[in-house]
Structures are given as structure tokens and as C-alpha cells.
Amino acid sequence: MTDGAAASPPIGTHGLDWLDEEAPDGDIVISSRVRLARNLQGYSFSAQATGEEREALLEKARAATEAAGVLEAVDFWEVSRLDPVDRLLLLERRLVSKELIGKPETGPRRGSGLALSRTRALGMMVNEEDHLRLQTLRGGFQLVAAWRDLDQLDEEVGARLPYAYHQEFGFLTSCPTNVGTGLRASVFIHLPGLVLTRQIRKVLEGMGQLGVTYRGLYGEGSRIVGNLFQISNQTTLGKTEEDLIDQLERLVGRVIGYEKQARAVLLREAPNVLEDKVWRAYGILCHARSLPFEEMMNLLSGVRLGVSLKLLKSPRVDVISRMMIHAQTAHLARAAGRRLDEADADAFRASYVRRALNGAESN
Amino acid sequence: MDCENCGERKAKITLTEIENNEMRTLNLCTTCATLKGVSAGGGSAPMADLLAHLGGSTGDTLFDEAGEACEYCGTGAGDFRKSGRLGCPQCYAQFDRQLRALLRRVHGSSQHMGKVYVSTAPDADPEQVRLSTLRRRLERAVEIEDFESAADLRDAIHALTEVP
Numbered sequence: 001m002t003d004g005a006a007a008s009p010p011i012g013t014h015g016l017d018w019l020d021e022e023a024p025d026g027d028i029v030i031s032s033r034v035r036l037a038r039n040l041q042g043y044s045f046s047a048q049a050t051g052e053e054r055e056a057l058l059e060k061a062r063a064a065t066e067a068a069g070v071l072e073a074v075d076f077w078e079v080s081r082l083d084p085v086d087r088l089l090l091l092e093r094r095l096v097s098k099e100l101i102g103k104p105e106t107g108p109r110r111g112s113g114l115a116l117s118r119t120r121a122l123g124m125m126v127n128e129e130d131h132l133r134l135q136t137l138r139g140g141f142q143l144v145a146a147w148r149d150l151d152q153l154d155e156e157v158g159a160r161l162p163y164a165y166h167q168e169f170g171f172l173t174s175c176p177t178n179v180g181t182g183l184r185a186s187v188f189i190h191l192p193g194l195v196l197t198r199q200i201r202k203v204l205e206g207m208g209q210l211g212v213t214y215r216g217l218y219g220e221g222s223r224i225v226g227n228l229f230q231i232s233n234q235t236t237l238g239k240t241e242e243d244l245i246d247q248l249e250r251l252v253g254r255v256i257g258y259e260k261q262a263r264a265v266l267l268r269e270a271p272n273v274l275e276d277k278v279w280r281a282y283g284i285l286c287h288a289r290s291l292p293f294e295e296m297m298n299l300l301s302g303v304r305l306g307v308s309l310k311l312l313k314s315p316r317v318d319v320i321s322r323m324m325i326h327a328q329t330a331h332l333a334r335a336a337g338r339r340l341d342e343a344d345a346d347a348f349r350a351s352y353v354r355r356a357l358n359g360a361e362s363n
Numbered sequence: 364m365d366c367e368n369c370g371e372r373k374a375k376i377t378l379t380e381i382e383n384n385e386m387r388t389l390n391l392c393t394t395c396a397t398l399k400g401v402s403a404g405g406g407s408a409p410m411a412d413l414l415a416h417l418g419g420s421t422g423d424t425l426f427d428e429a430g431e432a433c434e435y436c437g438t439g440a441g442d443f444r445k446s447g448r449l450g451c452p453q454c455y456a457q458f459d460r461q462l463r464a465l466l467r468r469v470h471g472s473s474q475h476m477g478k479v480y481v482s483t484a485p486d487a488d489p490e491q492v493r494l495s496t497l498r499r500r501l502e503r504a505v506e507i508e509d510f511e512s513a514a515d516l517r518d519a520i521h522a523l524t525e526v527p
Binding site: 168237 | 435436438446447448449450451452455456462463465466469470471472473474475476477478480482
């Protein structure tokens with residue numbers, strides 16, 4: 001650990017509180033997230049700003065978040081002072097973006113920062129693509145609650161820092177795809193029923209025509225792993241924040257309905273195949289000695305489906321969500337207390353998963 | 364493992380399908396997975412849409428490589444076409460006409476309907492910011508002899524500075 005890292009507050013369990021929440025529709029929607037892009041008047045956008053300007057922005061953001069009541073107690077990190085494993089921990093918890101932490105060989109740019117409440121996943125990235133990216137994460141399907149928290153943070157920060165705002169275009173952002181409300185709301189959703197019944201394409205294509213977009217999560221680029229999708233609003237201008245949230249919420253509600261129908265069809269039409277798939281996934285996870293991340297995610301998808309359909313009694317879905325976070329490489333390395341190469345990580349992951357499943361009620 | 368569909372590329376996605384009470388697992392490369400409709404292709408991502416608009420024939424006329432640069436940060440139309448990123452908040456005034464057209468295509472509207480923001484932050488007087496922006500634009504209009512805009516801008520500045 002470097003001297004700089006020693007001066008930063010520890011990462012601890014920051015940003016994981018949403019796992020403990022009551023999660024509405026938690027067997028299908030893992031989490032809900034909202035972010036707002038904001039920039040300050042009088043500065044170039046972060047990519048163009050000088051190192052001094054970025055540092056000045058960082059200090060302004062630090063002062064504004066420390067004064068924001070909605071954050072209760074807040075921790076603030078200058079990303080360059082964090083050690084590399086801590087940066088990856090934050091990435092694996094989806095509290096920072098790849099852009100904010102920079103490439104492994106170069107590290108973050110000067111002035112990159114993260115503010116995070118000590119009690120909830122609510123805070124902001126500083127000097128990412130925009131000066132400020134206010135963000136929050138909630139368990140299950142809770143877009144409206146997430147928006148309310150974020151709106152309050154936005155009011156408090158906007159009263160202290162002068163946002164760049166245009167009468168016609170709204171909140172100004174580095175990329176015109178974010179301008180206006182600067183709002184991107186998304187849900188992280190598990191759709192094995194639609195994938196297994198081959199309806200997923202139809203559903204996803206239908207969404208594209210309604211101002212909503214999707215991508216896979218985890219893995220390189222944005223390919224689909226574990227039947228998990230991220231669905232978000234595509235446009236940010238021309239509608240109120242409430243309308244954007246409401247539109248996404250209604251659409252995701254419909255997708256949840258389709259997913260439930262697909263699961264019912266599978267249970268009715270192919271119960272033996274489905275049960276076999278679920279139990280095989282559970283069996284491998286309980287006994288494997290080496291588990292690559294993507295294999296684990298695909299198997300956990302089967303287990304989550306089994307629990308949701310009551311084919312398995314355990315683990316609870318929140319335990320599965322927790323495993324998806326803690327079985328990522330940086331989290332395993334932190335638990336092991338050392339760097340792990342790929343083979344080590346796969347063995348540690350298998351061991352972690354066995355313990356987690358044994359800790360849950362047996363089936 | 365090689366893709367079980369094309370046998371050429373590396374398999375990256377495991378696709379499981381159930382049909383007629385039979386389960387089938389296929390290990391596919393990203394391309395074949397896309398063809399089977401399981402890609403994570405992101406429907407149409409906003410950024411891809413934007414770049415498509417910028418790169419198309421309409422983009423050519425909207426953001427001309429040889430066009431002027433933002434007088435505050437120096438970002439030129441060509442820079443924006445390459446990166447899809449503007450340089451500073453003033454770029455929105457600089458490229459006002461082109462952006463308005465682009466925003467209509469990307470978002471279906473150029474009019475913000477969301478939260479109204481009036482800065483109460485100590486180091487920003489929105490009127491001052493607006494005034495200085497108008498003055499810069501006036502200078503620019505006079506420079507390029509766009510006297511019609513200059514007259515409008517002068518009126519707007521006058522309206523803001525007039526003591527009630």
C-alpha cells in the first residue's frame with residue numbers, strides 16, 4: 001500500500017447496503033440505478049480541462065458533498081491515491097466507471113474523485129466524462145425511490161455549485177446524448193425465461209422502439225453473461241425526469257410480466273428439463289474446485305431461476321446477488337490478502353461459492 | 364473453445380434454449396450469438412446513434428471539418444465529429460444551430476422539459492453569465508458582419524442591463 005492510499009478512508013463495505021434492503025421484485029430485478037450528469041459553469045468539460053482545473057473542481061465537489069445533508073456521513077476519495085485493488089473493488093461494486101479509474105497501466109487522470117455516503121449507495125463521481133456524475137443504486141425494482149434520493153442530492157449540490165444550464169437545452173453535458181435532464185435510469189434484470197423460450201430478441205427489439213435501450217452486463221464489451229441485462233432510457237431531452245422514470249418503470253414492469261409468463265410456460269411445457277438445468281447448476285456450484293467468473297454467473301442464473309420458481313429452497317436471492325459481487329476477482333484478492341492470477345482466482349472463487357452455499361439452508 | 368455455429372471464432376457466449384421439452388446448449392462467438400438474437404448489442408446505443416448522425420451525409424453539412432472552433436475552448440466541429448464530445452458549456456452556444464438540429468434527431472426534441480435550474484451558488488450570477496455570453500456572441504456577430512443577429516443580441520443585452 002502506498003502512503004497516499006493510507007490517507008484515504010478504507011473502502012470497507014461502502015456501497016453494498018442495497019443488498020440488505022427489502023428488494024421489490026428482487027427475484028427478477030437485481031438493482032435499480034439512476035445517475036445525473038452535471039457540469040459547472042466556467043470550466044471546460046473534464047476531458048479538456050487542465051490538471052489544475054480538474055483539481056480545483058475536485059475540491060469544490062468535495063466541499064459540496066461534505067455539506068450535503070442527504071448523504072449523512074460522506075467519504076471522499078481522490079482516485080489516484082487509492083491502491084489499484086481498491087479501485088477495482090469500487091468498479092466491481094459499480095460505484096465507479098472504467099473511465100474514472102483509467103487503464104491499469106496509466107491509472108486515473110488527475111483530479112478524479114468519488115464521493116459516497118457511508119450509509120447508502122448514494123454519491124457522485126468527479127471528473128469522469130462530466131464534472132459530476134451524481135448516482136445512486138437501490139436493491140430490486142425501485143426506480144422512483146432511487147430518483148427521489150438523487151433529486152435531493154442534486155438540489156443540495158446545485159445550490160452550492162453553479163451548474164452549466166441552458167434555457168433551451170437544459171443541463172449541459174460533454175456528450176449531447178446526455179444533455180437536458182442528464183438523467184440515465186437503469187435496471188439490472190435477470191431474464192432466463194425469455195432467453196430459454198427464445199423470446200428475448202422480440203422483447204428487446206420492441207423496447208428499442210420505445211426510447212429504451214439495453215446491454216449485457218459484466219464481461220468484455222457488453223456481452224450477455226448469466227442472462228442479465230441492463231435496461232435504460234435512451235433519450236434525456238424533451239421529457240421531464242419523472243416522465244423518463246415513469247416510462248422506464250412501466251416498460252420494465254411489462255418485461256417482468258413477460259418473463260413471468262415465459263417461466264410459467266417452461267414449468268408447464270418442460271418441467272423436467274427445467275428442473276434438471278436448475279439442479280445441475282446447483283450441483284456444480286456446490287462441488288466445483290475451479291470456477292471461471294462467467295461460468296459461475298451462468299450457473300448462478302440457473303440457481304436464481306430455481307429459487308424464484310421454488311424448485312430450490314435456498315439460497316435466498318439476496319445471497320446470490322452478494323455472491324455475484326464478492327466472487328469477482330478484486331473482491332477475492334482482497335479476501336485472500338494477495339494478488340491472484342487467473343487459476344488462483346478460479347480456485348478461490350469455487351471455494352468461496354461452496355462456503356456461501358453451505359452456509360445457506362441445504363436443499 | 365471454438366464457436367459451435369461457425370467453427371471459426373472463439374466461443375464467448377453459452378446459449379441455452381428449450382424447445383419441445385428438449386434443452387440444447389450452444390457455445391457461440393459474439394457474432395453468431397448476435398445473429399441468434401442474444402447479443403448484448405445494446406439495441407441502438409445513444410452514442411452509436413449520435414456518431415451515425417455525425418458521420419452521415421447530414422453530419423457532413425452540420426459539423427463541417429473546416430468550420431469554426433469554439434472561441435472559449437478551441438474545440439472545432441471536426442474535433443466534435445471525431446470524439447462525439449464537446450469541449451465546454453460554451454460550445455453549445457457556439458454550435459447552437461447545428462446542435463439544435465442534431466438534438467432533434469437524437470432525442471426527438473431540443474427543448475428541455477425537466478428541472479428548471481436557477482443558480483443560487485455564490486460564485487455564479489446567472490444574469491452575469493448570460494450577459495457575458497451575449498456579449499461574446501455580439502462581438503462574434505459583428506466580426507462576421509451578421510448584423511441581423513447583432514441587432515437582436517444588442518436588444519437582448521439592453522433588456523438585461525436596463526434599470527427597471
